[in-house]
Amino acid sequence: MLGLIETKRENISKYDVGRIWGHSSVGWEFVESVGAAGGLLWMWDDNMFKRRNCYKGDRWLCIEGVITKNDFQCAYCLVYGAHEREAKWVVWEELSYIAGLCQVPFCLLGDFNEILQVEDRRGLQNLSVSAEEFKSWVQDMQxxxxxxxxxxxxxxxxxxxxxxxxxxxxxxxxxxFPDLRLRGGPRGLSDHCLLIVEDTKVRGGPRLFRSLDAWFSHEGFLRMVKNEWRTLGGGPFLDKLKALTIPLRQWHKDNFRDMDTRLQKFEEELRKLDE
Structure with missing residues (x-):
């Protein structure tokens, strides 16, 4: 499940979603932006989650359905909180209504534009009225x-x-899900960092294959792939794909050298600055 906030898109097409997700077994819903402001997009693996209902607000997008692995009926709600105190209350009241309407375990996630405790904001001494109200709402919703x-x-x-x-x-x-944890990912060019919810019980499995968009814009990439594919002969398709990763890795090193290392270095510098 992947949620994007502030898409700044009035329209999102199946082609757009396919490029982000990477393959066709994807379900999706979106809330359009108002001009270049706002916009929400939910995407999920159709084999892992079956959508039953969808509810939309100006600043939230709720998907109700079932996680197929354990037949867990639930609802995910992506939230982009308002900035003004009165508008925040409107969003919270709408979320309370939707949670009551769904009557299933509920997960709210996103940018709430509000803190819960003094430690959530650097240099703060006291909670604002709006923050106290948000804290009360979270407690009332249990x-x-x-x-x-x-x-x-x-x-x-x-x-x-x-x-x-x-x-x-x-x-x-x-x-x-007693073993879930929340961690922050890199923020890159955004002023927000990613939020990643993961199950700490999940371990192992094959190493994922990664490609770069820059490969496909390189004039020699497709020619190299075609030549290497021909040299692999007529063996099983999956075996050929696995064998192809070796020349791909070498081609990447020859043409992009230490780009991965440089990116990791910049991300680490950003993380240290954030801290």
Missing amino acids: LVDFPLTDRKFTWFRGKSCSRIDRVLVNIEWVEQ
Whole structure:
């Protein structure tokens, strides 16, 4: 399941979703932006999650369905919180209504544009009225705020740092998935870092194959693939694909050299600056 906030897109096509997701077994729903402001996009693996209902608001997108692996009926709600106090209350009331309408374990996640405690904002001494109201709403809804395991803040602008992005679930969700954890991913060019919810029980498995968009714009890439494919003969298709990774890896080193290392270095420098 992948959620994107502030897409800034009034229209999203199946082609757009396919390019992001990478293959065709994807379900998706979106809330259009208002001009270049806002916009939400949910995507999920159709083999893993079966959608039953979809509900939309100006600042939230809710997908109700079932996780096929364990037949767990639930609802995911992607949230882009308002900035003004009155508008925030409107969003919270709408989320309360949708949670009551679905009557299944609920997961709210996204940018709530509000903090829950003083430590969520750098240099803050007291909670604002709006933050106190948000804290009361979370308690009234009996939601659990997933702790962030590897960083303190999720939003950065200049010297300002806050944790306004979070994942809120009800107790039924925690009971069903006791080994979930929340960590922050790199933020790249955004002023928000990624939020990644993962199951700590999941281990092992084959190493994922990664490609770069830059490969396909390189004038020699497709020619190299065709030549290497011909040299592999007429063996089983999957075996040929596996064998192809060796020349691909070498071609990547010859043409892009230490780009992966440089990117990792820049991401590490960004992480240190955030901290």
